[in-house]
Amino acid sequence: MENQHQSAAHAATPTRMVGDRILRKPDVRARTGLSESAIDRGSRDGSFPAAIPLVGRQVGWAESSVAAWIEDRKAAGVARAAAAGRAAAAVGGGGGVGVGVGAAP
Numbered sequence: 001m002e003n004q005h006q007s008a009a010h011a012a013t014p015t016r017m018v019g020d021r022i023l024r025k026p027d028v029r030a031r032t033g034l035s036e037s038a039i040d041r042g043s044r045d046g047s048f049p050a051a052i053p054l055v056g057r058q059v060g061w062a063e064s065s066v067a068a069w070i071e072d073r074k075a076a077g078v079a080r081a082a083a084a085g086r087a088a089a090a091v092g093g094g095g096g097v098g099v100g101v102g103a104a105p
Contacts (some may be wrong), residue, residue: 022060024053031066 023031028039034048042048049065 021063022054023066024058026062028061028066032070033055 025036025039028034029036032039034042039048043051049061049069051059051061054060
């Protein structure tokens with residue numbers, strides 16, 4: 001009888017949080033391309049989202065946190081590329097033909 005009550009109560013509760021899943025390390029590795037040690041190191045030093053303790057030694061990561069980290073990395077890459085392009089244009093004067101030593105007047 002107690003098992004029936006627990007089953008009914010369990011069935012009435014949602015099985016996951018709305019809008020956010022907990023990802024296990026293989027999922028995090030697949031989404032980020034990072035190694036296990038890079039994920040662990042980043043979680044410890046703050047350069048990657050912190051792990052969420054689950055049960056015992058098991059941990060996971062909030063899907064939204066991992067997605068935000070990926071978007072931040074993309075934005076940082078775009079910003080670096082734009083800065084590199086501005087620096088190249090400033091140094092090279094546009095990189096056009098006839099620029100440099102021995103160029104015709």
